[in-house]
Amino acid sequence: MKFTNVDQVIKRIYSLPKLHPKNDLSYIKRVLKQLDNPQDSVKTIHVTGTNGKGSTSYYLSNLLQKAGQKTGLFVSPYIYEFNERIQLNGRSISNDKLIKVANEIEVAIDALKKVDPSFSLVTFEYEVALAFQFFAQEKCDYAVIEVGIGGKHDKTNVITPEVSVITTIGLDHEKIIGPTLTDIAQEKSGIIKEKRPVVLGNIPKDVLEILLNKAKQETAESFLLGRDFQVKLTEKAIKYNDSQQEYTFLSRPLVEAYDIGIAVKAVQLLNIRLNKKTVENAINETKIPGRYEVVQNKPEIIVDGAHNLQAMSNLLNLVRQKKKEKVYVLLGMMKDKDLGPVIDLFEDEKVTLTRIDYPRAARLEDFPKEAQEKYDYEDNFKKAFTNLKNKLNSNDMLLVTGSFYLVGAILNYCRRDK
Incomplete structure (x- = not known):
């Protein structure tokens, strides 16, 4: 056993390099394979977007919990402590579980190093491996997985989700996934998977076609804010409606209202039974740490x-x-x-x-x-x-x-x- 306390685990994670010379998924795939591909044993929702992906992930997690689903949540960054990155039913991973899972990751890395002495993980890959291993061991019904940066090349993009979500497209991380909005849209479209529905939020018109075309290529049904579901902000409430349902939520800022609509639509696509009151309560009770x-x-x-x-x-x-x-x-x-x-x-x-x-x-x-x-x-x-x-x-x-x-x-x- 390599780690005996949580500080050792966190020190190890942050001592790792941030990037590989080659930006691909080969390293994360190798370590996950060594761990028996834990990411394949849990149903997932994959969330990307320039803004709103964290908020949307929290709303999704709460809705799934209220539907009686054992729910994992992988988000970044954390506010108070590292453990917030990996949650189960709204609670941060315990120090004991974090130590246990990190020791399992170390065993996998050591085994791979015997075959390839140059093998290593970067910080985010290690965190992703921790999350998937933990969610599999806890036998989660669903895990909400927030992308780190981008989509196609992001280390979380090793899953075939039940639903993909793209909240917004804007300028951020241009040096890594840019430089243009078109480049960013193409990178984020990489989470759209074959025959898996995708929910699209407030997407600029000039890059919307990129996402819709990718969905068409993958035979993935798309659900677009403003076309397939509506979100309106009144003085006292957020109103959501689509062809199936109407909801009224407590007032929040407009961008937050969009995130709520996206989350509600995504969960609707899972065909999980949730009554109107439960959906409204789940959203109203959700607190997003560090956001307004x-x-x-x-x-x-x-x-x-x-x-x-x-x-x-x-x-x-x-x-x-x-x-x-x-x-x-x-x-x-x-x-x-x-x-x-x-x-x-x-x-x-x-x-x-x-x-x-x-x-x-x-x-x-x-x-x-x-x-x-x-x-x-x-x-x-x-x-x-x-x-x-x-x-x-x-x-x-x-x-x-x-x-x-x-x-x-x-x-x-x-x-x-x-």
Whole structure:
């Protein structure tokens, strides 16, 4: 037995390289085969999209649980602790189970190394193998699998799901799966599988054909938001309807309403019996960690992991509708994101730049020169947060955003502070 505590497991995972020289699925397939292909013993729903894939995955998980299904959930990133990445029926994997499964992955790696001494896994492959092995051992009825990046080449793309889901297409990770929207759409279309239905969300018209054509090629029936099911936001509610059913949910932001509609449609395609009230309750009760999460009311403190152009634009539209006296923003981003375009979205908001102690976190010099001159910078995110919090009047707002890593750090800090 290699690991005896959870810290050893997490240290091992994060000591692995991030990428292989060749971006294919051969390594993950080899380790899964060594483990007897656990991914094939559980029914799955596969979820990708530039934004909304995490929220949609949480909604799906809750709907499946309410239908009495033993449900696995694999999502990223985590907010409070690593174990959140792998969940069973809404609860994070226990430390004991994580240690046990990680030791099994190590046995598989050692066996493969005997045949090929150069064999290794990257961080995300290890996490994917952990999730599939755990879900198989727990005999899950379904597992909701959120893609890491993209689709076709993503390490999760070793499954034949019951339903595929593509929430949105926008610019993010262009260096890896871009550079154009067309490239990103083609990469994400890679999760559409033969004769398996696909649910499509709010997809830009200029790349929609790519997804519809791929579905046609795979004889996969497509269900498109606005064509096959409708989601409308009124002042007090979210209204969903399709040819079979109508639902009314508690009001949430419009982008969140789309995610809800996508999840409801996807579960409907599984032919699992769920009555109207149960569906409505399941959605209304779902909490999405780190997404428009209210930390404090009066004055309002909100955290949201928006980390790309599309997500930040949606978030700022929502915040500006609230007509606050002053909106303070604590912004920390990863340096591989579109820092310039995101920064350009801010208008009257009072922005302070910060960073967490993480290799990918942007430093002041990584931001555009104009932003460096225009905005305050505080290297210590705790100090920055406390300073802004102390400035707030009752009708002001503090928004913490730009990265789930920053959101997680702030939420942990607030939790310890109580």
